[in-house]
Amino acid sequence: xxxxxxxxxxxxxxxxxxxxxxxxxxxxxxxxxxxxxxxxxxxxxxxxxxxxxxxxxxxxxxxxxxxxxxxxxxxxxxxxxxxxxxxxxxxxxxxxxxx
Numbered sequence: 001x002x003x004x005x006x007x008x009x010x011x012x013x014x015x016x017x018x019x020x021x022x023x024x025x026x027x028x029x030x031x032x033x034x035x036x037x038x039x040x041x042x043x044x045x046x047x048x049x050x051x052x053x054x055x056x057x058x059x060x061x062x063x064x065x066x067x068x069x070x071x072x073x074x075x076x077x078x079x080x081x082x083x084x085x086x087x088x089x090x091x092x093x094x095x096x097x098x099x
Contacts, residue, residue, distance in 0.1 A: 007070040011039035014078070020044065026068065032057070033064040035074045053078055 006025045013020045022039040032055050036042075042050055054077040056062050061077075068074070 007068060007072075009035050009068050009070075009072045009074055011035050011041060011074045011076070013041055013045070013076045030068050031065050032062060032068060032074050035068060035072075036064075036076065039074075041076065048078075050076065 005028055007028055007030065008023065008025050009030075011022045011024065020041065022041060024035060024038050026034060026038060030038075036050070036055070042048075054061055055064055056075045056077060057066070057068070057072050059075065
């Protein structure tokens with residue numbers, strides 16, 4: 001398949017201590033799900049359950065079946081371990097700040 005029929009996208013997954021960015025090339029009309037599968041991110045993190053994660057493109061929540069465009073950044077969103085509002089509240093109650 002020639003480059004005119006392919007798109008280049010990034011698949012991004014952030015952990016607490018690092019961010020994984022994988023650049024892949026896919027056929028045009030590929031979906032978010034196709035990109036995640038092609039990235040092999042699930043094999044890199046076999047202990048993480050990706051099934052419950054929301055996904056998006058450039059910070060906007062999207063459906064896994066949505067088609068991609070050249071240059072898209074597919075983001076896999078995991079649940080936050082600690083809600084920032086709740087963390088600030090707990091710190092304030094203990095007389096501390098986030099800085």
